[in-house]
Amino acid sequence: SDIEKGTYPHYMLKEIDEQPAVLRKIIQAYQDDNGNLTIDPAILTALKEADRLYIIAAGTSYHAGLVGKEYFEKIAGIPVEVHISSEFGYNIPLLSKKPLFIFITQSGETADSRQVLVKVKKMGYPSLTVTNVQGSTLSREADHTLLLHAGPEIAVASTKAYVAQIAVLAIAATVFAESQALPVGFDLTQELGIVANAVQAMVDAKDEMEQIARDFLEVTRNAFFIGRQLDYHVSLEGALKLKEISYIQAEGFAGGELKHGTIALIEEGTPVFALATQEEVSLNIRGNVKEVVARGANPCIISMAGLDEEGDTLVIPHVHPLLTPLVSVVPLQLISYYASLHRGCDVDKPRNLAKSVTVE
Numbered sequence: 001s002d003i004e005k006g007t008y009p010h011y012m013l014k015e016i017d018e019q020p021a022v023l024r025k026i027i028q029a030y031q032d033d034n035g036n037l038t039i040d041p042a043i044l045t046a047l048k049e050a051d052r053l054y055i056i057a058a059g060t061s062y063h064a065g066l067v068g069k070e071y072f073e074k075i076a077g078i079p080v081e082v083h084i085s086s087e088f089g090y091n092i093p094l095l096s097k098k099p100l101f102i103f104i105t106q107s108g109e110t111a112d113s114r115q116v117l118v119k120v121k122k123m124g125y126p127s128l129t130v131t132n133v134q135g136s137t138l139s140r141e142a143d144h145t146l147l148l149h150a151g152p153e154i155a156v157a158s159t160k161a162y163v164a165q166i167a168v169l170a171i172a173a174t175v176f177a178e179s180q181a182l183p184v185g186f187d188l189t190q191e192l193g194i195v196a197n198a199v200q201a202m203v204d205a206k207d208e209m210e211q212i213a214r215d216f217l218e219v220t221r222n223a224f225f226i227g228r229q230l231d232y233h234v235s236l237e238g239a240l241k242l243k244e245i246s247y248i249q250a251e252g253f254a255g256g257e258l259k260h261g262t263i264a265l266i267e268e269g270t271p272v273f274a275l276a277t278q279e280e281v282s283l284n285i286r287g288n289v290k291e292v293v294a295r296g297a298n299p300c301i302i303s304m305a306g307l308d309e310e311g312d313t314l315v316i317p318h319v320h321p322l323l324t325p326l327v328s329v330v331p332l333q334l335i336s337y338y339a340s341l342h343r344g345c346d347v348d349k350p351r352n353l354a355k356s357v358t359v360e
């Protein structure tokens with residue numbers, strides 16, 4: 001397995017680096033002979049017949065599902081609920097008349113997600129699994145599968161699978177919209193190509209990320225991640241990454257929630273990672289940064305070209321506003337990686353965690 005790791009000190013770093021190639025692989029895998037994006041027609045039919053999608057997932061895959069909801073609602077016009085699999089399994093909410101269940105799972109083996117699939121199948125509902133592992137349990141047991149084409153993910157902390165999940169969900173939502181002659185308004189193949197280049201720019205800026213880890217996370221015992229709209233979903237993922245591999249207590253939350261409680265935790269020097277890639281909420285998140293700075297926080301502002309301001313810590317290249325999670329997550333992955341490394345933690349195999357959780 002050291003051979004597979006090649007010259008990389010850790011699988012996680014290798015897998016972060018693979019992300020531009022994974023995005024290009026996905027574009028290829030979902031292209032037809034004419035270069036148009038396409039998905040299995042049976043899945044298009046299942047989406048057309050559904051009056052509501054129920055996305056079921058755990059951990060990082062759940063965070064990808066939160067982004068996927070925005071795609072299916074905004075691009076494809078289908079209402080979506082996103083649920084944590086362990087909660088859903090024991091407390092099934094009132095369902096719509098024609099639900100389609102979408103399981104997002106890198107491994108395809110997560111027990112919490114599988115028990116939901118078993119239940120909804122018994123109830124007679126159709127299902128789709130979005131997974132990295134062909135032939136995995138959730139892929140075999142669902143009616144349909146969309147593959148991530150990310151290649152084996154070995155590090156416990158999921159990186160390239162998250163990016164692949166979001167890209168595949170964007171493709172599914174867009175191809176469906178096009179099949180229904182809904183106005184999409186952008187060329188997803190082209191936009192994902194731009195994203196792949198932006199991700200490359202981020203993985204090439206490792207020194208900068210390592211410095212950010214030193215400047216913001218060297219001595220702290222906690223950290224906060226804030227964002228609004230799509231940036232909120234990414235802030236949840238950024239906090240999870242940092243927690244699981246560096247053991248720094250981290251919390252991701254919506255910028256607007258600060259004043260409802262969390263701001264009480266801000267002290268002199270508390271690191272606050274603020275994502276500012278969404279134009280609509282740009283002023284509001286900038287306002288949140290001012291609020292935490294006034295209470296002594298050490299703000300790391302990650303914005304996007306075109307929305308950047310003087311003093312921002314990092315500016316990601318400009319990409320389509322719906323696709324920013326694919327890029328903004330990359331610096332957060334790298335910052336977590338270096339924080340873990342600097343603390344001497346086991347990056348690839350953090351304590352108490354397994355790659356796939358096969359118990360409920």
Ligand code: AGP
Pocket residue numbers: 058059060061104105106107108109110113156157158159241244354355356357
């Ligand atoms: C991600 O970094 C975690 N290790 C974990 O949250 C993971 O995403 C979760 O266990 C779900 O796994 P799955 O995608 O294989 O179902």
